[in-house]
Amino acid sequence: MSKQTGTIITIVAAVLTLCCSSFCCLSGTITLVGGEEWSEDIGVPQSGQIEPALGIPVICLGILAWVVPLLLWLFLVRGKENGGMGEGNPTEPPMTV
Numbered sequence: 390m391s392k393q394t395g396t397i398i399t400i401v402a403a404v405l406t407l408c409c410s411s412f413c414c415l416s417g418t419i420t421l422v423g424g425e426e427w428s429e430d431i432g433v434p435q436s437g438q439i440e441p442a443l444g445i446p447v448i449c450l451g452i453l454a455w456v457v458p459l460l461l462w463l464f465l466v467r468g469k470e471n472g473g474m475g476e477g478n479p480t481e482p483p484m485t486v
Contacts, residue, residue: 413451
């Protein structure tokens with residue numbers, strides 16, 4: 390994979406995950422400030438407040454869903470030449486096993 394192809398794939402993946410991650414961060418923030426409630430209508434109706442501390446993992450999940458494509462780009466593409474895969478540095482000797 391060339392550097393340009395990896396960059397394009399990373400940008401597309403980041404844009405696609407932006408909607409999901411922003412929804413997760415928004416709902417986690419609302420939960421964190423204490424604005425979310427749950428309700429159950431099956432059987433005996435029940436409802437209550439969601440614990441504000443449960444918003445922190447949701448925010449982390451949203452951030453993680455957006456950062457993972459950037460980290461993949463960092464580890465898979467960064468520092469490679471614009472040539473094809475398998476092309477090594479011609480000044481380095483080939484690896485032997």
